[in-house]
Amino acid sequence: MVYYLKRMDWWLLAALLALVVLGVLFVYSASYRGEGIPVGTDYQKQILWAVLGIGVFLIVALIDYHWLGKCSWLLYAGALVLLVLVLVIGETRSGATRWISLPGFDIQPSELAKLGTLLALARFLSLTATDPRRLYVVALAGVISFVPFLLIFVEPDLGTAAVLVPLTACLLFVAGVPMRILCFLVVLGLLALPLGYQVLDDYQQDRIEVFLNPDSDPLRDGWTRRQSQIAVGSGGLTGKGYLSGTQNVLGFLPRSVAPNDFIYSVIAEETGFVGAALVLALYAAVLLCAFRAALVSRDKLGRFLSVGVATIIFSHVFVNIAMTIGLMPITGLPLPLVSYGGSFMVVTMCGLGIVQSVYVRRARA
Amino acid sequence: MRGSRREKVASDVVRARVLLGLMLLAFGVLAVSLYNVQVSSTSKYETALDRQSMRRIRMPGMRGQILDRNGGVFADNRPSYNVAIFLEELRLVDIKISETLETLRPIVGYPASAGEEEVVDHVHKLKPLPLMAWRDLDEAALARFAEQCSMIPGADIQVEAVREYPQGALASHVIGYVGRSNMVHDVRRPFHYYADEMVGKSGIEKQFDGVLRGRAGGRLMQVDVEGFHREDIAVDPPEPGSDVQLAIDIKIQEYVEEELQDTVGSAVIVDPRNGDILAMASAPSFDPNMIVPYITTESWNSIIENPDHPLLNRAIQGSYTPGSIVKPIVALAGLENGKLDPEYIVHCPGHFMLGSQKFGCWLTYGHGDMDLSGAIQNSCNVYFFTAGLSMGREYIVHMSHAVGLGRRTGIGIGGERAGLVPDAAWKRERYGESWWDGDTCNLSIGQGPITVTPLQMALMTAAIANGGTLYRPRLVQGVRAPGGEMFQELPVTVENRLAWSQSSLDVIRKAMFKTVMSPRGTGRNAAVPGVEIAGKTGTAEFGPKALGKKRGWMIAFAPFDEPRYAVAMVLDHAATGGGADVGPRLRRIFGKIFQVEVSESAPGVGHG
Numbered sequence: 001m002v003y004y005l006k007r008m009d010w011w012l013l014a015a016l017l018a019l020v021v022l023g024v025l026f027v028y029s030a031s032y033r034g035e036g037i038p039v040g041t042d043y044q045k046q047i048l049w050a051v052l053g054i055g056v057f058l059i060v061a062l063i064d065y066h067w068l069g070k071c072s073w074l075l076y077a078g079a080l081v082l083l084v085l086v087l088v089i090g091e092t093r094s095g096a097t098r099w100i101s102l103p104g105f106d107i108q109p110s111e112l113a114k115l116g117t118l119l120a121l122a123r124f125l126s127l128t129a130t131d132p133r134r135l136y137v138v139a140l141a142g143v144i145s146f147v148p149f150l151l152i153f154v155e156p157d158l159g160t161a162a163v164l165v166p167l168t169a170c171l172l173f174v175a176g177v178p179m180r181i182l183c184f185l186v187v188l189g190l191l192a193l194p195l196g197y198q199v200l201d202d203y204q205q206d207r208i209e210v211f212l213n214p215d216s217d218p219l220r221d222g223w224t225r226r227q228s229q230i231a232v233g234s235g236g237l238t239g240k241g242y243l244s245g246t247q248n249v250l251g252f253l254p255r256s257v258a259p260n261d262f263i264y265s266v267i268a269e270e271t272g273f274v275g276a277a278l279v280l281a282l283y284a285a286v287l288l289c290a291f292r293a294a295l296v297s298r299d300k301l302g303r304f305l306s307v308g309v310a311t312i313i314f315s316h317v318f319v320n321i322a323m324t325i326g327l328m329p330i331t332g333l334p335l336p337l338v339s340y341g342g343s344f345m346v347v348t349m350c351g352l353g354i355v356q357s358v359y360v361r362r363a364r365a
Numbered sequence: 366m367r368g369s370r371r372e373k374v375a376s377d378v379v380r381a382r383v384l385l386g387l388m389l390l391a392f393g394v395l396a397v398s399l400y401n402v403q404v405s406s407t408s409k410y411e412t413a414l415d416r417q418s419m420r421r422i423r424m425p426g427m428r429g430q431i432l433d434r435n436g437g438v439f440a441d442n443r444p445s446y447n448v449a450i451f452l453e454e455l456r457l458v459d460i461k462i463s464e465t466l467e468t469l470r471p472i473v474g475y476p477a478s479a480g481e482e483e484v485v486d487h488v489h490k491l492k493p494l495p496l497m498a499w500r501d502l503d504e505a506a507l508a509r510f511a512e513q514c515s516m517i518p519g520a521d522i523q524v525e526a527v528r529e530y531p532q533g534a535l536a537s538h539v540i541g542y543v544g545r546s547n548m549v550h551d552v553r554r555p556f557h558y559y560a561d562e563m564v565g566k567s568g569i570e571k572q573f574d575g576v577l578r579g580r581a582g583g584r585l586m587q588v589d590v591e592g593f594h595r596e597d598i599a600v601d602p603p604e605p606g607s608d609v610q611l612a613i614d615i616k617i618q619e620y621v622e623e624e625l626q627d628t629v630g631s632a633v634i635v636d637p638r639n640g641d642i643l644a645m646a647s648a649p650s651f652d653p654n655m656i657v658p659y660i661t662t663e664s665w666n667s668i669i670e671n672p673d674h675p676l677l678n679r680a681i682q683g684s685y686t687p688g689s690i691v692k693p694i695v696a697l698a699g700l701e702n703g704k705l706d707p708e709y710i711v712h713c714p715g716h717f718m719l720g721s722q723k724f725g726c727w728l729t730y731g732h733g734d735m736d737l738s739g740a741i742q743n744s745c746n747v748y749f750f751t752a753g754l755s756m757g758r759e760y761i762v763h764m765s766h767a768v769g770l771g772r773r774t775g776i777g778i779g780g781e782r783a784g785l786v787p788d789a790a791w792k793r794e795r796y797g798e799s800w801w802d803g804d805t806c807n808l809s810i811g812q813g814p815i816t817v818t819p820l821q822m823a824l825m826t827a828a829i830a831n832g833g834t835l836y837r838p839r840l841v842q843g844v845r846a847p848g849g850e851m852f853q854e855l856p857v858t859v860e861n862r863l864a865w866s867q868s869s870l871d872v873i874r875k876a877m878f879k880t881v882m883s884p885r886g887t888g889r890n891a892a893v894p895g896v897e898i899a900g901k902t903g904t905a906e907f908g909p910k911a912l913g914k915k916r917g918w919m920i921a922f923a924p925f926d927e928p929r930y931a932v933a934m935v936l937d938h939a940a941t942g943g944g945a946d947v948g949p950r951l952r953r954i955f956g957k958i959f960q961v962e963v964s965e966s967a968p969g970v971g972h973g
Contacts, residue, residue, distance in 0.1 A: 034595070037457060174380045230417075233402045233410025250418050251590035273403040277396055284392050291385040295378055307381055314388045321395050325402050 008061070009359045012289035015282050016057070016337060016352055020050045022267070022279065023338035025242070030259040030266045030340070032243050033251075042259050042340055049342040053349035060353025064361065068354065069126070069301045072119035076144075079116030082109035083151035090155075098155050108343040110160040113148040114312055115347055117164055118171075120144050122304035125175040132176040138185075141172060158204055159331035163315045165189075170311040171304055174294075227252045228262050229326045231269040232276070239272030259340035261332055264324040279338070283317045286310075286352070293359035302358035309351035312336075419598065420493055420588050425562035426579025427526050429606035431540055431569055434641075434842055437615040438531050439540050440570065445527040445658070446502045448473065448510060449495035452488065453593035454519035462488070466498060469520060472513050473499050473506045493586060493594035494558055495523060501658070527658050528563055534652040536618050538678035539611070539645050539778065539840065541568020542653035556583065563658070567676075569609060569841065572778050576844055579606030605847040612641035612842045620957040621646045624934075624950035630917075631679035631819045632934035632954075637827035637922060639857045640836025642776070643930065645820070647679040673937075681774075681781040684816040685935050688905030688943070689744045690918045691765070691811035693829060693873045695753060696737055698764035700869035704756035707737040707872045713747035717806070724750055724806050727904065727942075741876035742886045744902060746810045753809025754802055761808055762788045767863055768825040769835050770817055775860070776838040784821055787814040811903060822920050822933035829877070830899075830922035830931045832870060833863035877901050878925055888919060890948025893955045897925035900951070904942030915939045919947035923955055930958065 028043035068075075082100070086109045090097040099106040121144055124130060130137050145168040152161040173182060197205065231247035240246065247253045248266045258266055268276040290310035297303040313336050320335045322328040334341055336348040402410070431440035450465055462484055466477050477498040479487070487496045498520075502510065507522070514520055528543050546564035562581070565571035582603030587595045621632045625648035634644040649671065655664050668675055677683070699705025715731035717724040726732065726746040732739070740748035753761060765771065771786035785791070787808065789800040795814075807813030820838060828835045837860045843852030877899035880886040888900040900921030908914040917939025922931040932951060939946040 170384055174377060174384060176376055176380065229402065230410045230413050232399070233406055234414045235403050236407040236411075237404050246414060246418060246587075249589075250587070250595060252414075252417060268399070268403065273400060276399055276403065280392055280396055280399070284389060287385065287388055287392075291381060294381050300377070303377060303381065307384065310385075310388070314391070318388075318391055318395065321399070325395075325398055327395075327398055 004062075004360060007360045007362070009289050009293065009356055011285065012293075012352065012356060012359070013057075015285040015289065016349075017054070019279070019282050019286070019337040020053065022282075023263070023335075023340075024050055026263055026267050026270075026338065027259045027340045029243050029245065029270060030248055030263060031255075032249060034249060045342070046259075046340055049345045052342075053337075053345045056346055057349040057353040057356065060350050061356035061360065063353075063357060065302055065305055065354055065357045068119060068357075069123045069305075072116075072123040076116040076120035079109065079113040080148060080151065082107075083113055083148060085109070086155065087151070096155055096157060098157050105342060108341075110148075110152045110155065110157050111343040111347045113152060114160070114163060114167070115350060117145050117148050118167060118305065118308040118312065118351070121168065121171050122301055122308055125171060125304055126300035130175075132172070133178055135181065138172060138177055138181055141168060156201060156204070157332070158200070159319070159333040162319075162331070163312060163333070166315045167308055167311050171308055174304065174307045175300075224254055224257060224262070225323075225326055225330060227254070228265040228324050231262075231265045232325050235269040235272045235276070237272050238274055239268075239270045242270055245269035260334050261320070261330075261339065262324060263339045264321055264335050267338075268324070280317075280321070283313070283336075287314060289359075290352075290355045293355045293362070296362040297358050298361065298363040302361070306355050306358050309355050312351060313348065418587055418589070420557040420586050422494065422558040422560060422584045422586065423556040423562070424560045424582045424584060424603050426581055426603035427605040428528060428543070428563065429577040429579065429608040429845075429847065431573075431577070432608060432610045433613050433615040433618075434611060434643075435614065436610075439536060439611065439613075439615075441529050441531055442526040443529040445500065445525045446507050447497045447523050447525055448477075448499035448502065448514075449521055449523040450498050451495050451519045451521065451594070452492060453589075453595065456593060458518045460518065462496070465517065465519060468517055469498065469510075472509050472517075473502065474509065475506075491558060492592040493588045494560075495521075497523070497525075500525075501527065525561070530653045530657070532615065533654060534650045535615065535622060536611075536613055536645065537568075537650045537653050538647045538676075538680065539568050539613065539642075540653065541570035541572075541778070542566055542656045543570050544656070545658075568678075568778050569611065573609050573841065573844075577606040577609060579847065580604040607847060607849075608845040608852075609841055610843045610845065610852050612636070612643060612839050613645065614643050617954075617958060618644040618646065620644070620954045621934075622648070622650070624954055628936055629673050629679075629938060630934065630936035631683055632932065633680050633819045633823035634930055634932045634954075635823045635827045635836075635838065637830040637928045637931045640824070640827065640839045641842065642820075642838050642840045645678075645680045645840075647677065647683075649673050649675040651675040678778070678780065679935075679937075680819045681776060681778065683818055683935070683937075684782050684784060685819070685916055685918075686813075686905035686907050687811040687815060687817045687822065688903035688916065688918055689746075689811055690822060690901050690903035690920045690933075690943070691770075691815070691817075692741060692744065692749055692809075692903075693877060693901055694764050694768055694825065695749055695761050695809050695811075696741065696873055696876075697829075697865060697869055698760040699752050699756045700737075700872065701764070701865060702756060702760050704760060705737065705752050710734050710736055711740070711745075711748045711751045713745050715747075717747045717750040719750070719754075719802055719806060722803055724803075737872060738876040738879065741873070741901065742880045742883060744880075744887050749809040750806045753805050758788065758800065758805045758808060761805075762786055765815075767835075767861060768828055769821055769860060770815075770825070774818075774820055774824060774838050775858075776820060776840055778840065781820075782816075782818055784817045785814060811905065819933045819935050822918070822935075823931055826920040826922055826933055827928075827931035828863065829870070829873065830928035832867075833865040834859055835861040835863065874899055874925070877922075881921065887944040888921065888948055890944055891919060891921055891951040891955065893923075893952055893959060896923055896955060896959045898923040898955060899925050902943035902948065904939060904944075915942060917941070917943040917946035919943045919951055921951055921955075923959075930955075 024046050027046045031040040031042050086100050091099045091101050098108055145164045149161050149164045231253050245266055247269055248258050287310050290306050294303045294306035316333050316336050319331055319333045323330055334344050478500045479498050543563040544566040546562045565574035582601040585599040586597045589595050621644040625646055631647045712734050713726055713732035715726050715729045732743050732745045735745045735748045765786045771784055773781045773783045792800050837858040841855055843854040845852045881888040881891050881898045881900045887902040898921050903918030905916040917936040920933045922928040934947050936946050
């Protein structure tokens with residue numbers, strides 16, 4: 001145990017604890033409406049999830065990731081079953097069937113599917129029999145991620161489904177798939193985009209159009225985007241102070257999205273560029289830790305798992321922040337560890353636990 | 366084999382490093398974008414934020430007072446206690462407006478003054494402002510509410526200044542009244558909301574609105590996304606308006622209005638020394654307190670449907686045929702131009718033949734031989750037909766214009782009529798006919814198309830009284846800035862100085878003196894023991910001859926040697942004529958002014 005603690009990546013733990021604490025603080029702030037008005041209980045739930053998440057992180061860190069690798073097919077299959085199940089018995093909210101209601105809380109199978117897919121891909125690519133230079137290997141990897149992609153896509157949850165794309169691409173890249181194949185895939189993907197657009201639901205098309213032409217729809221998604229931009233922009237260098245974000249307190253930033261998808265907007269408004277950049281730096285630290293684990297990993301499985309977790313976190317952070325400051329369309333991707341929400345918190349913690357597990361079991365220097 | 370394996374591992378590491386580099390680069394892009402949005406364009410987004418969450422509301426200043434020349438109050442402000450409902454507080458406790466109104470109703474004791482429609486309208490258009498559910502609570506309701514309101518969330522008392530006219534109907538035509546201003550909610554205007562603001566709608570209230578109103582202030586407040594008030598950010602307190610002091614003397618105004626109570630007509634008293642309007646009355650009148658702050662439909666209809674038009678300010682808006690009261694001016698026109706000899710005698714047989722046309726004198730059996738003084742005292746028409754024809758219409762028209770007829774006096778309160786002095790050009794244009802001697806005859810006795818306002822007649826009388834100075838009427842003596850001690854006096858303006866010779870004036874003034882003071886003068890009913898009064902009566906026919914409708918006129922000034930009062934009074938429906946109908950009223954007015962006991966029962970007894 002002492003050995004274990006000695007080898008632990010304390011930087012990773014520190015960074016994720018900082019992010020989780022910031023998350024609780026700003027979920028509270030996002031629910032704050034003014035003096036004397038009762039604050040919602042969201043922040044209390046967030047504390048619960050944070051504690052649960054940290055527990056998951058520590059437990060997973062203890063587990064040998066090789067054992068996870070062995071179970072990966074089972075976990076993958078389980079995730080697929082849940083994805084099918086959600087389409088059958090899932091609860092439909094505002095047009096999307098994403099949640100399975102359990103007593104006390106809801107689970108979002110698509111979040112679990114991210115991990116399941118990662119495990120399966122990492123396991124598959126790290127098999128000694130797998131030669132990444134062969135086209136069929138690439139095709140098989142494609143199938144592994146395409147099945148959950150499709151199931152999530154039809155929920156529909158475009159944002160989460162889309163995260164599987166960079167995850168697969170980055171793993172293939174690190175696994176050593178030749179550049180010509182990767183380039184071919186990228187070209188293929190670009191060609192498929194217009195076709196994909198046709199498949200999108202109206203609201204999804206609307207969101208993209210709103211992004212391309214923000215003034216076209218000022219009261220729907222254009223509204224949120226605009227309000228988020230105003231919140232971030234008016235934050236200035238040092239922000240308006242904790243609990244003093246006008247956009248959030250006055251409700252211009254819709255209360256339904258402020259604690260989750262747009263939590264970064266609240267942080268940026270109240271703490272300014274200084275705070276917003278600090279949060280970005282904390283994520284960079286998390287990425288650095290994950291890649292360090294990948295580089296010092298004693299085997300491919302550990303490397304791929306770490307890179308995969310880093311990619312999932314990176315994708316969420318990049319898309320979420322880019323959306324918050326108006327660089328990308330609204331996709332509904334939460335900010336890892338900070339946004340209000342339980343499933344993704346647990347999944348992220350689990351992923352980071354795997355990274356820790358890889359780091360602890362690194363080759364001796 | 367080993368070598369290639371090592372290469373592959375190496376390529377894994379390289380690729381992982383490349384990937385990390387790309388990801389950190391992407392974060393770098395985010396950081397730069399973040400900097401651009403947050404630091405480089407802060408002001409742009411702050412402006413956008415203010416635009417959507419800041420509201421400016423205009424708050425009127427307290428209106429200044431309107432005072433009489435001695436400081437008596439004509440128009441003032443009183444506090445009105447309103448029950449205000451704060452929508453943002455109701456929302457906090459999730460109570461509907463209608464529920465609150467229900468709760469409050471038994472406490473106040475009567476239904477809210479804000480109807481359902483007003484409530485809906487308020488929520489849509491004025492959400493950040495409190496809704497005035499009950500306006501102007503009576504004392505009992507205020508006491509009940511004050512006792513219990515602390516239990517009711519979102520309701521409170523708000524005090525509002527309401528215009529009040531302590532003198533009631535007195536001088537109401539001069540003072541005027543205020544009404545809610547219709548400020549349009551125009552996006553280009555600098556304010557989003559306008560607090561109830563009163564604007565002068567007539568009289569001094571309207572004419573001096575800019576002075577009385579003061580400077581409006583403003584309140585900058587923050588609203589939330591639903592438009593509810595959140596907090597006040599800044600307040601620019603409004604400044605009260607200036608006080609306006611009138612030349613009118615409440616006492617004299619009262620004397621005059623008492624004499625017009627039972628009738629339809631008008632009277633104006635001017636100070637001949639400076640043109641100050643000491644009294645200006647029009648009957649019937651109205652009580653502006655009935656109109657401000659609200660007028661009920663019934664009250665409004667009762668005013669509108671009154672055939673005598675109480676809102677009409679006859680003193681300046683009435684067009685009256687003057688009749689004989691212009692005779693002194695006709696005489697002055699003749700005397701000053703050498704066309705009339707005061708000693709010249711005209712025989713009055715009771716009528717005058719102009720060709721085959723017969724013009725009658727009011728005394729059908731005739732006045733006999735008349736000189737100018739006698740003709741004025743007795744108001745002999747035949748004398749003036751003769752005089753008018755011998756001098757010609759030009760001199761009469763010219764002199765009439767010189768004393769201000771046919772033109773607005775410039776008193777400054779709205780709707781003033783100019784009256785009319787007909788001449789050849791006017792007749793040609795109006796009727797396509799040329800002027801003939803019959804028109805001159807009519808003009809000479811103030812009949813025909815000529816019209817005047819009572820104010821013009823008072824000023825003309827003042828000019829005769831003061832020896833030929835025609836003043837512009839001064840209704841407002843001074844203006845006092847808010848908090849100031851002294852009134853800034855407005856200047857006296859001379860409209861025209863007439864170079865009347867003393868001899869002509871003496872003839873006319875003495876004749877007017879005798880008109881009142883001699884026992885046989887037509888104005889003897891106006892005589893007050895111990896006061897030397899000069900005057901002239903007039904009875905003007907109007908409308909179809911068969912109906913025999915008459916206006917009764919009298920002009921007068923006193924004291925004779927150093928005149929301080931010049932008065933003109935007209936009655937719309939005179940039973941007999943100016944001397945009989947107006948004379949006694951002027952006697953009572955002068956009597957009160959000079960504090961002389963007046964005997965009601967012995968009219969017309971001259972002094973001595």
